[in-house]
Amino acid sequence: MSDSQVRVHNFSISLDGFGTGEGQSLETPFGHAGQRLHGWAFETRTFRRMMGREGGGVGVDEAFASQWGEGIGAEIMGRWKFAPKQGAPTDEEWRGWWGDEPPFHTPVFVLTHHPRPSIEMEGGTTFHFLDATPAEALAAAREAAGGRDVRIGGGVTTVREFLEADLVDHLHLVVVPVVLGRGERLWDGQEGLESRFDIEAVSSPSGVTHLTLTRRPRD
Amino acid sequence: MSDSQVRVHNFSISLDGFGTGEGQSLETPFGHAGQRLHGWAFETRTFRRMMGREGGGVGVDEAFASQWGEGIGAEIMGRWKFAPKQGAPTDEEWRGWWGDEPPFHTPVFVLTHHPRPSIEMEGGTTFHFLDATPAEALAAAREAAGGRDVRIGGGVTTVREFLEADLVDHLHLVVVPVVLGRGERLWDGQEGLESRFDIEAVSSPSGVTHLTLTRRPRD
Numbered sequence: 001m002s003d004s005q006v007r008v009h010n011f012s013i014s015l016d017g018f019g020t021g022e023g024q025s026l027e028t029p030f031g032h033a034g035q036r037l038h039g040w041a042f043e044t045r046t047f048r049r050m051m052g053r054e055g056g057g058v059g060v061d062e063a064f065a066s067q068w069g070e071g072i073g074a075e076i077m078g079r080w081k082f083a084p085k086q087g088a089p090t091d092e093e094w095r096g097w098w099g100d101e102p103p104f105h106t107p108v109f110v111l112t113h114h115p116r117p118s119i120e121m122e123g124g125t126t127f128h129f130l131d132a133t134p135a136e137a138l139a140a141a142r143e144a145a146g147g148r149d150v151r152i153g154g155g156v157t158t159v160r161e162f163l164e165a166d167l168v169d170h171l172h173l174v175v176v177p178v179v180l181g182r183g184e185r186l187w188d189g190q191e192g193l194e195s196r197f198d199i200e201a202v203s204s205p206s207g208v209t210h211l212t213l214t215r216r217p218r219d
Numbered sequence: 220m221s222d223s224q225v226r227v228h229n230f231s232i233s234l235d236g237f238g239t240g241e242g243q244s245l246e247t248p249f250g251h252a253g254q255r256l257h258g259w260a261f262e263t264r265t266f267r268r269m270m271g272r273e274g275g276g277v278g279v280d281e282a283f284a285s286q287w288g289e290g291i292g293a294e295i296m297g298r299w300k301f302a303p304k305q306g307a308p309t310d311e312e313w314r315g316w317w318g319d320e321p322p323f324h325t326p327v328f329v330l331t332h333h334p335r336p337s338i339e340m341e342g343g344t345t346f347h348f349l350d351a352t353p354a355e356a357l358a359a360a361r362e363a364a365g366g367r368d369v370r371i372g373g374g375v376t377t378v379r380e381f382l383e384a385d386l387v388d389h390l391h392l393v394v395v396p397v398v399l400g401r402g403e404r405l406w407d408g409q410e411g412l413e414s415r416f417d418i419e420a421v422s423s424p425s426g427v428t429h430l431t432l433t434r435r436p437r438d
Binding site: 015016017175177178179181182185187189190192193194199200201202203207208211 | 398
């Protein structure tokens, strides 16, 4: 059996459980949520470095944020994390939101019903496009990861699908004190999730609460 | 202007925001949620005393739980907190869930479209039945409270109605690490709530997270 874990990190949701708002577009990738779900991350050292900035806190938010890349050999993301829903180039000119050198530095598997040729970016990121079930995508990502862990990068639908398939070992959520009211809700369809996971909560002085769900050993 | 505050205490919700489950009845007042939302409270000194038991923790859960009665002069509760939805006596024999001496020890205003005569219980609790808007009910409760604070006792619908009418000054929620999936959701219709409240979160070793929402000064 593989030791390779399936991990979700720094996944922000509102108090009412929305991981993204309504009305996503090229200009507003998180819809009416704007940057409200991710403000906590922009203050951490890890995210500031990722954006080429100095400074940033080293408290509990950073402690969680920094775990994002450690031991990860591949990422799986949904179509809507890779590209906007509306007002965006849907053709092959679109190469993601992250510029020439995306922060992933590993193979990234994009789940889509409309596969296209792989794109090799600078810095070790290659986008592959797969029309596959979560289990099939995970098999491909694990092979590419060479024994290391696989990160599920979002969005909401993708995380939900992997939870429903019971493929997630480690889920780190960040509950942000806003009530979005509409958008994509993480918890839909997850009734009884707590029976499979040990859940820990720790609140941060920044106002967010970090939730970690650790999959209990499978029988 | 009155200093009398409107407060909600020890209001438990699931991770997905449900304050009660589905299928409420005389035997299952919280539906399929069972006692899962309130297990944290049963371990506190305050609730144990209320149930005639000894012991109980004195940590952060108790610190919050114990604020429940201090300075309160009246409670307002919904019809479904007072009596079960199904399988229960709907006639005048029903005198609440709490036995001859309910733990309120103040006037309690029950919102209902079917008012009935007031019931005086032992220990200072009197149930009054009102067909009234939140603002009207609050006026009646404030008068009965003699300048003290008014507690909104729930259920979910009642708390939501008072939030929507912007009548709540202090809201204490307890987020319990379960995913209920169905029932009555507190956050529905509360988009943007954070613009009116200062929100603080503190996680407890028991696994729950206490959220306090303090109404900002009104203009």
